[in-house]
Amino acid sequence: MPVKKKARKVAKKVVKKAKKTVKRKAKKSSKRK
DSSP states (O other): OHHHHHHHHHHHHHHHHHHHHHHHHHHHHHHHO
């Protein structure tokens, strides 16, 4: 099942990127307050 493993790795990368963008957005919103 190498395909599933690859999909999981890609999903993890996507999650990491999403978390980074969320943190950046949070910083910008906190500055506005």
